[in-house]
Amino acid sequence: MARPLPKDLEARIAGAAKRAEVRSVGVFGFMLGTAFGFGLGASFFSVIGGSVFFIIGAGGVAALWFLASKRSKKK
Numbered sequence: 001m002a003r004p005l006p007k008d009l010e011a012r013i014a015g016a017a018k019r020a021e022v023r024s025v026g027v028f029g030f031m032l033g034t035a036f037g038f039g040l041g042a043s044f045f046s047v048i049g050g051s052v053f054f055i056i057g058a059g060g061v062a063a064l065w066f067l068a069s070k071r072s073k074k075k
Helices: 007-044 050-074
Strands: none
Touching: 007 050
């Protein structure tokens, strides 16, 4: 098991760690919501062709990539 961090270092990195945790939970929630919404939409509109569902899924992935690239440019 790793040694605990010194108190001054812990206080200095606490804000960054909290923001990173909130961001990771947000991205996970976005992915889960996209998957759930995609499945719910597919169950309601099964009459529509499969290409529409592919476009919706690709849009969700593109949105994730856009948000990730926007975040990486800020560093």
